[in-house]
Amino acid sequence: MRTKAIPALLCAGVISATLLSGITPAAAAERASTAAAQDIRDQLEKIPGLTIVKVEDKGGFPLYTLSLTQPVDHNKPWRGTFQQRFTLWHKATAKPVVHYTGGYNLSSSTREPTTILDANQLSVEHRYFIDSRPAPAVLDWDDLTVWQEASDEHAIVEAIKPIYGKSKWIGTGGSKGGMTQTYHERYYPDDLDAVVAYVAPNDANNKDDRGYEKFFKTVGTPECRAALNAVQREMLVRREAMLPKFEAMAKEQGLTFNNLGSTDRAYEFAVLDQVWNFWQSGTAADCPTIPDAKTVSDDELYKWSSEHGFSPYSDQDPGDATSAPYYRQAAAQLGWADLKFKHLKDVRHYPDIYQPNSVLPADLRTEYDGRAIKDVDRWVSTRGKHIMFVYGQNDPWSAERFKPSKHDSYLYEVPGSNHGARIANLPADERAAAEATIKRWAGQ
Known part of the structure; x- marks a missing residue:
């Protein structure tokens, strides 16, 4: 309650006086609180x-x-x-x-x-x-x-x-x-x-990502990690079947990928981010929902992925006033996790894409300086x-x-x-x- 801002003796005096004047203690406290708020406003205005x-x-x-x-x-x-x-x-x-x-x-x-x-x-x-x-x-x-x-x-x-x-x-x-x-x-x-x-x-140390690599080798259970890696890999193995679904989603949502260079590059970037996003927002309790990558249908694989970490980076993201400043800071000073993705090596098309400059407009791209x-x-x-x-x-x-x-x-x-x-x-x-x-x- 606002009355806590009033010293005890003053509060007692206010209550005694208001009982005599017919003003209730609650009304008096409200008046005192309003006066205190006005005092803060007066100080802010100066x-x-x-x-x-x-x-x-x-x-x-x-x-x-x-x-x-x-x-x-x-x-x-x-x-x-x-x-x-x-x-x-x-x-x-x-x-x-x-x-x-x-x-x-x-x-x-x-x-x-x-x-x-x-x-x-x-x-x-x-x-x-x-x-x-x-x-x-x-x-x-x-x-x-x-x-x-x-x-x-x-x-x-x-x-x-x-x-x-x-x-x-x-x-x-x-x-x-x-x-x-x-x-x-x-x-x-x-x-x-x-x-x-x-x-x-x-x-x-932006050049040393061993901490991140160790994380993805130890987080959760071996079974959960293996299932996630298999789904991530299968998303790239089935690239030809998945791209039309990705393009349809982009068209429906009005997304374009000029910064990344092509829809195919945007698709691969989103797949690379999928396991990271799974653990960032989910928990080990989500592991039983991971489908069998070898037997699941294309539609089921795409649907599960879309609900568990597969999220595209579009021109509309870094083009607004929220994402672009962050990616610029990451590229310039904050650094990023340049993961090796060894289990995806033979199914990737763009080995150097996983870094913040990839999703920035050309005029916002910059060189990294880690001194600060x-x-x-x-x-x-x-x-x-x-x-x-x-x-x-x-x-x-x-x-x-x-x-x-x-x-x-x-x-x-x-x-x-x-x-x-x-x-x-x-x-x-x-x-x-x-x-x-x-x-x-x-x-x-």
């Missing part, structure tokens, strides 16, 4: 470069949609600006603030640390995604770097932090969001009091403090992970979990320990 886009109610507390004027290049602010979108779910100035980013477009859904701490939540849209994108006249894809985004978030934290006084700030995010918060912590370690990063990949990611990797494992990593045992993205330092930092692995691993799914003793650590970091 922040240079900040715009209040709208205010909504979320669970009885105000959810502000905001934007902050950011330089396209923090090293050269005269080059131009853009508006970065974020939200602030405000409960009370005395509560902790959870700083969240998903690493893509804006999401204001309540995150697990927010629930654990009953905290305020600030949610940031990553630069160059959806509405947080510069105008074409000043847009330069070379400005989409992990340091520039960390500097964006630093500016937002500096702008909002005075409102919350001595409250603790906890960074969080999942997958690319977990990576983004870790980068933020590396470049601006004084912004946040701690970071809780979920299923955050760490491709510190290697630097972050070293810093996290040696100097990082108050960082918690949560990974899924059966999540391919968790196969190459950050290694926490010995400075009050931790790593948890959720048994049997996929890319949706959460603290709530840890064994009871580990869950209790993880939640206790987060509360301690937040001063609770």
Whole structure:
């Protein structure tokens, strides 16, 4: 309830006075809460470069949609600006603030640390995604770097932090969001009091994919792995029969494959991704559904695959404001898993296709530079403090992970979990320990 934001003595005084005046305690609390929300709005309106886009109610507390004027290049602010979108779910100035980013477009859904701490939540849209994108006249894809985004978030934290006084700030995010918060912590370690990063990949050496290769040799049971590999192989063995089905689907959905170069190349790329996607979103409980690749009909094979990881990359995906920035970041800095696919070697047509530049328009393709990611990797494992990593045992993205330092930092692995691993799914003793650590970091 909002009344928690009112000091106990003040609350008692309000109740006593309102009983005499005929105003109910609930009505008085509502008035006090409204006044507190207005005070926050007044403070937000005074922040240079900040715009209040709208205010909504979320669970009885105000959810502000905001934007902050950011330089396209923090090293050269005269080059131009853009508006970065974020939200602030405000409960009370005395509560902790959870700083969240998903690493893509804006999401204001309540995150697990927010629930654990009953905290305020600030949610940031990553630069160059959806509405947080510069105008074409000043847009330069070379400005989409992990340091520039960390500097964006630093500016937002500096702008909002005075409102919350001595409250603790906890960074969080999942997958690319977990990576983004870790980068933020590396470049601006004084912004946040701690970071809780979920299923955050760490491709510190893009040329070394042994972690991913080992994952696909050990995940699940031997029987499940063999069945999946057989289905993946059969999809390429039966390429001639499957392509018309793939083309019909593309026509029905209005998909084109100019970036990949042809429908055949797009089909092969989707097949290569199939087993990865199976484990990313599914679980071992899905293994019994895998058909016998040698006896299943073409229609049944295509239908099962379409429902279990076979998903095409089209021009419409990287052409929008969500996918293209990610693939650009992967090609430029984040890296990717260049798997060998030894069981498919004799049925592949395009041996060099499995990399992010393949799905990007020609003008967005770039060369890889891994220096920043290697630097972050070293810093996290040696100097990082108050960082918690949560990974899924059966999540391919968790196969190459950050290694926490010995400075009050931790790593948890959720048994049997996929890319949706959460603290709530840890064994009871580990869950209790993880939640206790987060509360301690937040001063609770």
